[in-house]
Amino acid sequence: xxxxxIIGSVAYTPNVVTIWEGMRDYFAGGPAEMxxxxxxxxxxxxxxxxxGHIDIAWNTNLxxxxxxxxxxxxxxxxxxxxxDTVFQTIFVARAGSAxxxxxxxxxxxxxxxxxxxxxxxxxxxxxxxxxGLTSGGDGGGDxxxxxxxxxxxxxxxxxxxxxxxxxxxxxxxxxxAALGVNTWEAIGRDELMPGAxxxxxxxxxxxxCNFTALPTLDDERVAPWVAQLLAMDFDxxxxxxxxxxxxxxxxxxxxxxxxxxxxxxxxEQGISPRW
Amino acid sequence: xxxxxxxxxxVERTGALPVGGTTTVPLGEHARxxxxxxxxxxxxxxxxxxxxxxxxxxxxxxGRSPDPFAELAPDQVPGTRLWIYTNFDCNLACDYxxxxxxxxxxxxxxxxxxxxxxxxxxxxxxxxxxILTGGEPFLLPDLDDLVAACTARLPTTLLTNAMLFxxxxxxxxxxxxxDRLVLQVSLDSATPELHDRHRGARSWERAVAGIRIAQAxxxxxxxxxxxxxxxFTELEPFRAFLDTLGIARGxxxxxxxxxxxxxxxxxxxxxxSLIPEITVTADGVYWHPVSADHxxxxxxxxxxxxxxAIDEVRRRxxxxxxxxxxAAQWFPCA
Numbered sequence: 001x002x003x004x005x006i007i008g009s010v011a012y013t014p015n016v017v018t019i020w021e022g023m024r025d026y027f028a029g030g031p032a033e034m035x036x037x038x039x040x041x042x043x044x045x046x047x048x049x050x051x052g053h054i055d056i057a058w059n060t061n062l063x064x065x066x067x068x069x070x071x072x073x074x075x076x077x078x079x080x081x082x083x084d085t086v087f088q089t090i091f092v093a094r095a096g097s098a099x100x101x102x103x104x105x106x107x108x109x110x111x112x113x114x115x116x117x118x119x120x121x122x123x124x125x126x127x128x129x130x131x132g133l134t135s136g137g138d139g140g141g142d143x144x145x146x147x148x149x150x151x152x153x154x155x156x157x158x159x160x161x162x163x164x165x166x167x168x169x170x171x172x173x174x175x176x177a178a179l180g181v182n183t184w185e186a187i188g189r190d191e192l193m194p195g196a197x198x199x200x201x202x203x204x205x206x207x208x209c210n211f212t213a214l215p216t217l218d219d220e221r222v223a224p225w226v227a228q229l230l231a232m233d234f235d236x237x238x239x240x241x242x243x244x245x246x247x248x249x250x251x252x253x254x255x256x257x258x259x260x261x262x263x264x265x266x267x268e269q270g271i272s273p274r275w
Numbered sequence: 276x277x278x279x280x281x282x283x284x285x286v287e288r289t290g291a292l293p294v295g296g297t298t299t300v301p302l303g304e305h306a307r308x309x310x311x312x313x314x315x316x317x318x319x320x321x322x323x324x325x326x327x328x329x330x331x332x333x334x335x336x337x338g339r340s341p342d343p344f345a346e347l348a349p350d351q352v353p354g355t356r357l358w359i360y361t362n363f364d365c366n367l368a369c370d371y372x373x374x375x376x377x378x379x380x381x382x383x384x385x386x387x388x389x390x391x392x393x394x395x396x397x398x399x400x401x402x403x404x405x406i407l408t409g410g411e412p413f414l415l416p417d418l419d420d421l422v423a424a425c426t427a428r429l430p431t432t433l434l435t436n437a438m439l440f441x442x443x444x445x446x447x448x449x450x451x452x453x454d455r456l457v458l459q460v461s462l463d464s465a466t467p468e469l470h471d472r473h474r475g476a477r478s479w480e481r482a483v484a485g486i487r488i489a490q491a492x493x494x495x496x497x498x499x500x501x502x503x504x505x506x507f508t509e510l511e512p513f514r515a516f517l518d519t520l521g522i523a524r525g526x527x528x529x530x531x532x533x534x535x536x537x538x539x540x541x542x543x544x545x546x547x548s549l550i551p552e553i554t555v556t557a558d559g560v561y562w563h564p565v566s567a568d569h570x571x572x573x574x575x576x577x578x579x580x581x582x583x584a585i586d587e588v589r590r591r592x593x594x595x596x597x598x599x600x601x602a603a604q605w606f607p608c609a
Contacts (some may be wrong), residue, residue: 014293015337159290163283170279188280188287188320194314196279213382244322 032225041153069273081248111174126265207258437485465516
């Protein structure tokens with residue numbers, strides 16, 4: 001038996017244990033066995049990757065960008081979920097608000113998720129800037145920002161702060177909220193509660209999570225692991241529960257140009273490469 | 276309009292759960308019906324499960340509960356077999372009868388027409404076996420017609436004490452379909468003492484004679500014994516005796532005494548502890564044949580359409596299993 005690859009993941013829900021135990025079982029007995037280590041936040045996980053404690057990190061997009069910054073671009077992305085290649089940020093307001101687009105936010109308050117959330121904080125500010133809008137807290141700028149830092153450290157897995165941003169809209173503490181498309185799906189889009197929320201702007205698609213490795217990890221060990229990962233089959237009853245819990249139908253090779261907007265946003269906003 | 280905060284709470288609370296875990300969300304007093312529908316729609320859409328609503332609080336499970344039918348043997352799946360109590364009167368008055376049958380019991384016969392309709396609808400609803408019981412079915416003057424209606428549609432088992440196989444009743448037996456009918460005879464012991472203590476003097480001797488008559492007439496005979504749970508450790512002499520009667524081991528059915536009907540002791544049985552075996556009497560559709568004279572196990576007074584009754588039993592079974600799973604979540608012991 002070969003030495004198993006050690007995968008790092010952040011424990012943002014109890015199901016992470018079920019998911020990675022399932023993944024470990026799937027790889028058991030194959031050419032590239034694996035085990036896993038869980039971290040409480042992405043900062044700890046990236047530090048562990050850089051220190052060589054783990055071989056591969058299951059990273060969010062911000063963790064990827066920060067790993068790239070700390071390795072001088074030497075790290076590599078191995079694979080991601082099909083859903084990671086078409087992630088979006090959704091801007092929503094109360095139904096009937098008729099904001100018409102990002103420019104409709106001028107003079108209004110936008111609720112954002114945790115400050116280290118790519119989809120619910122960093123990229124939304126980037127999109128405002130691209131639209132020619134300035135933003136800041138306490139009325140500074142064209143758009144006032146209401147930052148709700150309910151789950152800092154879990155960036156990318158910031159569902160709680162995104163829900164809190166929506167609560168701010170319902171309770172008239174904000175005129176609009178920015179959230180990830182996964183949270184928008186989780187509340188049933190605008191189909192489950194017609195008359196509650198409406199989308200007034202959707203971002204272009206971008207890339208979200210990926211498996212990140214350092215160049216020191218041998219291709220001989222990585223290649224069979226990636227091949228076996230990509231072979232997971234949604235139609236296989238043994239694989240499907242794991243894939244459903246992790247939110248994908250198919251593992252795919254990474255779409256690296258999908259991170260361009262986040263690299264730009266991180267640079268514009270002066271976000272540090274470390275925690 | 277319903278309160279959108281309800282869905283936000285649902286997403287947050289279920290998101291923090293392991294798969295299979297449950298959480299609750301309170302529903303508003305003034306829009307409870309709409310909010311219940313909203314929770315159900317959200318669960319359907321997101322692959323979660325609304326376990327139930329009680330006192331204005333919805334209980335939701337992360338993910339869906341396992342299919343309770345998948346855990347059952349194929350012949351245990353509710354709706355696979357249909358029991359019919361043809362009548363409740365009996366030539367015996369066994370002291371543990373689960374449905375209080377005796378010579379004094381009212382007949383309460385389903386009737387040949389309804390039995391024929393049940394057989395038709397059962398076959399159409401996917402039932403694969405009919406089981407006729409009583410009372411003593413051979414007290415019915417038209418039992419042969421009734422059995423013929425059943426065997427014409429499905430393989431059938433007829434429960435009897437086998438004590439009445441003579442004269443006109445023997446002729447009825449002789450007219451029954453040997454390839455489509457199994458006779459299941461009640462016999463509790465290898466010697467008369469125990470059997471007769473519960474069922475009456477000389478009943479053992481006449482039952483054994485009846486088994487031999489049925490076999491001689493070319494019928495497959497199954498024997499079913501009703502025993503106190505503590506007697507399950509001493510079965511081999513009884514099985515050896517049944518071997519001498521030519522009863523195949525697979526046709527030797529041993530069942531525990533239930534604390535139902537006139538029985539003073541036995542297993543306590545509830546809807547929760549019984550896998551349902553849909554049972555029809557003249558009075559309605561019941562959860563299980565062992566409790567077909569007990570209102571706490573009544574499913575519906577409507578015999579027809581039979582498919583609706585089967586669907587209702589299956590729905591309740593799923594609900595009971597889901598409730599049990601939820602209770603297990605609520606009461607961890609360690």
